[in-house]
Amino acid sequence: MSTKFRYSSCGFFSEAKVVFEKLCARDVFAWTSLISGYAEAGDSEGVIKMLNKMRNEGMEPNWVTVLSVLTMFSHVGDVDMGRVWFEAMCTSYGNTLTLEHYSCMVDLLGRAGQVESAICLLGKLPYRADSVAWSTVLAACCVWGNFEAGRHAFDCVEELTENQDGMYITMSNIYANGHLGNEANGIVAMRQK
Numbered sequence: 001m002s003t004k005f006r007y008s009s010c011g012f013f014s015e016a017k018v019v020f021e022k023l024c025a026r027d028v029f030a031w032t033s034l035i036s037g038y039a040e041a042g043d044s045e046g047v048i049k050m051l052n053k054m055r056n057e058g059m060e061p062n063w064v065t066v067l068s069v070l071t072m073f074s075h076v077g078d079v080d081m082g083r084v085w086f087e088a089m090c091t092s093y094g095n096t097l098t099l100e101h102y103s104c105m106v107d108l109l110g111r112a113g114q115v116e117s118a119i120c121l122l123g124k125l126p127y128r129a130d131s132v133a134w135s136t137v138l139a140a141c142c143v144w145g146n147f148e149a150g151r152h153a154f155d156c157v158e159e160l161t162e163n164q165d166g167m168y169i170t171m172s173n174i175y176a177n178g179h180l181g182n183e184a185n186g187i188v189a190m191r192q193k
Contacts, residue, residue: 026057032065039072044081047072063096070104079112099125103133110140115149131160138167142174150174 020026020034031054038046047069054061061069066089073082086105089097102125109118118137122129134156141150154171157164 026059028059028062028065031059032062032068035061035065036068039068042072042076044072044076044078060092063093063098063101066093066097067100067104070101070108074104074108074111077108077111079108079114082108099127099130099133102129103136106133107136110136110143113140113144115140115144115146119149119152129156131157131164134160135164135167135170138170138174142170142177145174145177147174 016034016037020030023030031050035047035050035054038050051061051065051069054065066085069085070082070089073079073085082105086101089101102121106118106121109115109121115137118140122133122137134153138150138153138157141147141153150171154167157167161167
């Protein structure tokens with residue numbers, strides 16, 4: 001692994017930037033490495049600054065760059081900027097966005113309590129959402145106490161995977177947190193069958 005990757009991933013941004021500035025040729029991997037380091041630290045200003053600089057120098061982000069930026073917006077909880085970035089990437093890279101990109105956006109929306117928007121986004125996917133994406137929605141429903149959306153997400157996870165104890169526990173917790181003990185017991189009974 002090159003020095004630029006080690007410095008950035010360890011959080012030594014000043015060292016990473018020095019190495020980056022000394023590079024004769026900056027490819028998309030060098031840019032993405034530095035941007036990912038800022039993203040992992042939750043430095044949204046640094047990420048945006050580097051993205052703008054990258055684009056000003058004629059280099060376009062790749063799918064890994066986009067994923068790093070979306071993950072950062074999710075972790076810092078910036079729904080508005082996450083949406084703007086995601087929509088711009090859909091316009092620019094629509095056909096190359098993966099389920100991981102959509103899942104990051106679902107996570108961002110779920111963390112912000114916008115569960116219905118997350119479900120709507122999964123409904124617009126150009127391919128079928130997987131159990132990870134639906135489990136993300138289910139977990140958000142547990143945090144925000146959304147019973148109906150939680151049941152829908154639970155049904156989707158159940159359809160896509162078998163014997164996933166976590167989904168039964170999460171759905172039971174959604175019901176229990178809503179003081180719906182009978183429904184919580186029903187989910188536990190379902191799992192025991």
